Amino acid sequence: NAGVTQTPKFRILKIGQSMTLQCTQDMNHNYMYWYRQDPGMGLKLIYYSVGAGITDKGEVPNGYNVSRSTTEDFPLRLELAAPSQTSVYFCASGAGGPYEQYFGPGTRLTVT
Amino acid sequence: AQSVTQPDIHITVSEGASLELRCNYSYGATPYLFWYVQSPGQGLQLLLKYFSGDTLVQGIKGFEAEFKRSQSSFNLRKPSVHWSDAAEYFCAVGAGSGNTGKLIFGQGTTLQVKP
DSSP states (O other): OOOEEEEOSEEEEOTTOOEEEEEEESSOOSEEEEEEEOTTSOEEEEEEEEETTEEEEOSOOTTEEEOOSSSSBOOEEESSOOGGGOEEEEEEEEOSTTSOEEEOOOEEEEEO | OOEEEOOOSEEEEETTSOEEEOOEEEOSSOOOEEEEEEOTTSOEEEEEEESSSOSEEEOGGGOEEEEEGGGTEEEEEESSOOGGGOEEEEEEEEOSSTTOOOEEEOOOEEEEEEO
């Protein structure tokens, strides 16, 4: 039982490049989330999904896209990378409502 | 709108001393409240949570937190800190309607433990 896995762990992008951050969970959770963490700012919700085929925007969705074709996978797409997207990205999954979210180890992204 | 404030950005305590990390929230109804811990270079791990019942909740690693509705607070406590408790701590409130499980996080408090 691996929990929530994220790839890659680290990535450096040039401005304007695109990439996909991968997230997979093996706990059969319906709910999945993408957060970004910036120093002194806590975690901000980018997008979330309540089940396969259903996604919605969080607090800071601009510049990102997501899809959810299976229960297990919830990739995050950056189309035109900008320096403002330099951050640590965390994927999480859970059962919704008052239940715990399980976090992946994070992806550290630098855009230069 | 829901919000969470952690007034202390950085706290230093001596090993063996007691600890209290503050968390204040803004939410119209009875909130779901969480404390997560993040060790350097790691993801977040749940310490404890409150959503109903006894207002004093026990968590892992000897932590506890008390929900005080009148003060809109959910402070985290530990009677005796260990060097391994050095980490960043986040308070979070369940946000929005429905069952989405969305969380609003505070800014975090970094705990340093002196030997």
